[in-house]
Amino acid sequence: MKTLLLTNLFLLFSFFNSSPDQEFKRYGVKSGIIEYELSGAQSGKETIYFDDWGYREAKYSETELSFGGFSQKTSTLTILEGKMIYSIDLATNTGTKMENPMFAELKDDELIEMGEQMMKQMGGEKTGTATLLDKTCDVWEIKQMGTKTYVWNSIPLKTEVNMGMQMNITAVSFAEGEVPQDKLKIPEGVTFSEGADLSEMMKKLKGGN
Numbered sequence: 001m002k003t004l005l006l007t008n009l010f011l012l013f014s015f016f017n018s019s020p021d022q023e024f025k026r027y028g029v030k031s032g033i034i035e036y037e038l039s040g041a042q043s044g045k046e047t048i049y050f051d052d053w054g055y056r057e058a059k060y061s062e063t064e065l066s067f068g069g070f071s072q073k074t075s076t077l078t079i080l081e082g083k084m085i086y087s088i089d090l091a092t093n094t095g096t097k098m099e100n101p102m103f104a105e106l107k108d109d110e111l112i113e114m115g116e117q118m119m120k121q122m123g124g125e126k127t128g129t130a131t132l133l134d135k136t137c138d139v140w141e142i143k144q145m146g147t148k149t150y151v152w153n154s155i156p157l158k159t160e161v162n163m164g165m166q167m168n169i170t171a172v173s174f175a176e177g178e179v180p181q182d183k184l185k186i187p188e189g190v191t192f193s194e195g196a197d198l199s200e201m202m203k204k205l206k207g208g209n
Contacts, residue, residue, distance in 0.1 A: 026054025028153030032176040041067050041165040049183040054154075056081055058184045067165055079186055088190055096195030132157045133174050 030053055036046040044063035050056065057080040064073045075090040080100070088095035118124075124142045130150055131137070137150035137157055150158040157171040 035173045040167040049179040094191045097192045098195035
């Protein structure tokens, strides 16, 4: 579904930062745990564990998609480990793996502007600020895609999608600090196949073609 793809892509390609002593930073926070609630056409919950400024991340999702009398439940795990992305169906113990093209496409000095460039290429505008979980977020809207996202320290705390069906992903808790390292590991026995090539999408978002 387009809405599911859009939501997952935004969470994946969140804003980037760089610093003299850290070559790669996805987030402005070193490590933490975020719990989200999903509402609308897709309901359920997600928990994200991240470490090393987002270089390593695991997203556990338990969701149900409902529309037009159709209903589908999913239990998935998405792991970011440096340049690799692993998407796992926990019900079948199968998954896909692919390389994150940003490592090949970007130079270190481009990381700091990557997020805003991508948002602007997609028609995004920063429309104001809002407070979630006592944190002041920048609000970004992409009107032609029907999305509004609330971002704090490069971390999306809320995403609203309205493309024929309404979906919301809202953070309900955020705990900074150490995370259980076992949560960041790929489960044993998963059978992987090669996933889609994201490099062409990355080039279009970066160049506006």
